[in-house]
Each structure stands twice: as structure tokens, then as C-alpha cells.
Amino acid sequence: MGFKVAVVGATGNVGREMLNILEERGFPVDEVVALASRRSLGTEVSFGDKTLKVKVLDTYDFSDTDICIMSAGGNISKEWSPKIGKQGCVVIDNSSAFRYDQDVPLIVPEVNPDAISGFTKKNIIANPNCSTAQLVVALKPLHDAATIKRIVVATYQSVSGAGKEGMDELFTQTRAVFVADPVEAKKFTKRIAFNVIPHIDVFMEDGSTKEEWKMVAETKKMLDPKIKLSATCVRVPVFIGHSEAVNIEFDKPITADEARDILREAPGCLVIDKREDGGYATPLDSAGEDATYISRIREDQTVDNGLSMWIVSDNLRKGAALNAVQIAELLVERGLISPKKKAA
Numbered sequence: 001m002g003f004k005v006a007v008v009g010a011t012g013n014v015g016r017e018m019l020n021i022l023e024e025r026g027f028p029v030d031e032v033v034a035l036a037s038r039r040s041l042g043t044e045v046s047f048g049d050k051t052l053k054v055k056v057l058d059t060y061d062f063s064d065t066d067i068c069i070m071s072a073g074g075n076i077s078k079e080w081s082p083k084i085g086k087q088g089c090v091v092i093d094n095s096s097a098f099r100y101d102q103d104v105p106l107i108v109p110e111v112n113p114d115a116i117s118g119f120t121k122k123n124i125i126a127n128p129n130c131s132t133a134q135l136v137v138a139l140k141p142l143h144d145a146a147t148i149k150r151i152v153v154a155t156y157q158s159v160s161g162a163g164k165e166g167m168d169e170l171f172t173q174t175r176a177v178f179v180a181d182p183v184e185a186k187k188f189t190k191r192i193a194f195n196v197i198p199h200i201d202v203f204m205e206d207g208s209t210k211e212e213w214k215m216v217a218e219t220k221k222m223l224d225p226k227i228k229l230s231a232t233c234v235r236v237p238v239f240i241g242h243s244e245a246v247n248i249e250f251d252k253p254i255t256a257d258e259a260r261d262i263l264r265e266a267p268g269c270l271v272i273d274k275r276e277d278g279g280y281a282t283p284l285d286s287a288g289e290d291a292t293y294i295s296r297i298r299e300d301q302t303v304d305n306g307l308s309m310w311i312v313s314d315n316l317r318k319g320a321a322l323n324a325v326q327i328a329e330l331l332v333e334r335g336l337i338s339p340k341k342k343a344a
Ligand SMILES: NC(=O)c1ccc[n+]([C@@H]2O[C@H](COP(=O)([O-])OP(=O)(O)OC[C@H]3O[C@@H](n4cnc5c(N)ncnc54)[C@H](OP(=O)(O)O)[C@@H]3O)[C@@H](O)[C@H]2O)c1
Pocket: 008, 009, 010, 011, 012, 013, 014, 015, 035, 036, 037, 038, 039, 040, 057, 058, 070, 071, 072, 073, 074, 076, 094, 095, 096, 128, 129, 130, 160, 161, 162, 163, 164, 165, 315, 316, 319, 320
């Protein structure tokens, strides 16, 4: 018997990718239910060669659903995830609503799979922010080898990280520039077409943004609370794929060659690092792929035991949907969930 899985936010960027990945990876489902807001009632979404009619979250009964993958934003998750969890359905939540809750595990399966057992307190498991997911996949094996003390990271985040409205805005503005129409900024704070914006999410009291704070808090929760991290998060006019320029200071010596060898063997990582034209990964290369790509690995001579590198991944896949499905797979592999009896 397979599982009954609900995808909330099934009409969104991440939700559609969720449906693709559940199907691609052959997750053992008996039934998949696509849920969204009232606006989408009856809309059709694809699941493999099937078409699913979207149902409304507000009126859906979760009592015979085994797993709910939530991807409809923080406010919806805050309201719904605890109620769904109480109905005995395990929630894998893509929003930031529960990531910092001590009773909710925050999981990247390549990094901290054992922490998943803590999900039973609330029946909720959190998926990290897209920029943090790819960062910790690449840094975990290096931390195990040489103990990371401090990270300085600048991100180059694609517009799909801001949902389908973000993608529409880049498309519309780019077109408007070419045909000399007025350019309107609605989703982003300034024009994103042919520009970059050093501001993602709201400002915090210390001058950092919430997106930057999330990278600090989530890296500490998943990798090591002793790691210091300074982030600058930037939105760039790329449709899919987040990139990161990362400087890492280690406690123990580690050479670029050693790091390359470690990363070549590491789960979820793909090293593309030739010191020649095009010998590195770009966001376009990562779009539609599962791997976290690591390029430009080199020693940083300005600190003791320092390395610099470039990390790229598809934010809708490893940054969201793929990681969520991997969490569901981990629940099954570890025997932490079994299908509920369904009404005949
Ligand atoms: N994009 C990324 O890279 C990324 C990475 C990690 C995490 N996330 C998180 O994933 C979530 C979704 O992101 P996205 O990029 O897929 O956004 P999106 O493209 O804007 O899609 C939002 C989805 O939420 C649904 N929704 C909105 N209000 C709802 C309601 N009241 N009840 C039920 N469903 C509702 C929408 O349904 P309608 O079509 O009916 O409005 C749509 O399916 C967010 O929490 C985001 O922070 C995104």
C-alpha cells in the first residue's frame, strides 16, 4: 500500500516542481491531492501523465492523508500546519514559519538526517531556505574534515525564489525595456530587469535582512551552532538557480585539492572546476537539475586555513521541492511513517 500525499500550493512554482519530483523519483503514492486557494478551484495541474484538478485547502479533510507538503507561504503554514499535524498527517513545510521552533526538526537529508526523529512532537518537519539548503550540502563534508569557524557569503538569487510573481515581473520588465514601455516595479523594491537588488525579505534592527538572518540561524541549527556566518543576499535577473560566492575559514588546514576530492565523493554535490573558460557551473546549468554544483575552489591566502568557492543549485529543486521530497523519502526509509487505513 502506498501513501496519500497532499501538496498545498500545487499551482505555485515550488508546488508544481513538487509534483514533478514526486513522480520522477517514484515516491510510493496511492493518491496525490493538489491543493491551493479558492482562486484555483478546478485548475488543472500535471502529475506525470495524469491531470489533477485542484481542490481548496480550506475545505479539505486531512484525516486519511499521510503526508502534506506545504508550499503556500508562511502565514498559510502558521495557520494550517499545526491543525494538519494534529489530524495525524505529517507536514513537510517549505515556509519559514516553523524552521526556528525547537520542537520542529529542520532537515537537509545529506546534512542532518538523524534530527528527523524529533518530528513527532508537532508532526511538522521544516525545509530550509533555498540559499541555506545548497550552502550546507556543500559545507557539511568540509566541516567534517576541517571544522568551519567562519563563513562569509554573498548570494545571487534568482527571481523564482520570490514565487511566480517574481518570474512574471522579470519577464514583463525585460519586455517593457525592449519595447520602450514604462517599467513598473511591484513585487521587487526596484527594477529587477538589467539590475541587481541587495535586499531580500524585510530589514532587521541590526541592518541585515531577514533572508541574511535566516542563513545564519539555519546554518547554526543544521550544521553547527559554533559557526559564525556573515551573509549579503542579492536578487539578480536570473529566472532559476541561486549562486553563492563563499569564503570559509577552517580550524584545521585544508587545501583546495583536498576539498575538491572530498566534495567529489559527497552526497548531493557535483564538482565542476576546471581552470579554463567555461570550466564552472552557472545558474542556467543548474536549472532542472538535482545537484549542488561547486566550482572555483581555491585557497584564500588572506586568512589561515581559508578556502573560496562558488556554489550553484536550482532553488526550486534542492532549495525547495527536491529537499522536501527527500525528507518524505527519509521518513519512509527509516520506517517513521506508514500508510493510514483509508476509508473504503
Ligand atoms: N521559490 C523558492 O525558491 C522557494 C524556496 C524555498 C521555499 N520556498 C517557499 O515555498 C512557498 C511557496 O513558494 P512559491 O515560490 O511556490 O510561491 P508561488 O509561486 O507564489 O505559489 C504560491 C502557492 O501558494 C498558494 N496559496 C496562496 N494562498 C493560499 C491560500 N490561502 N490557501 C491555499 N493555497 C494558497 C497559491 O495558490 P493560488 O494559485 O491558488 O494562489 C500557490 O499555489 C513559500 O513559503 C516560499 O517561501 C520557496
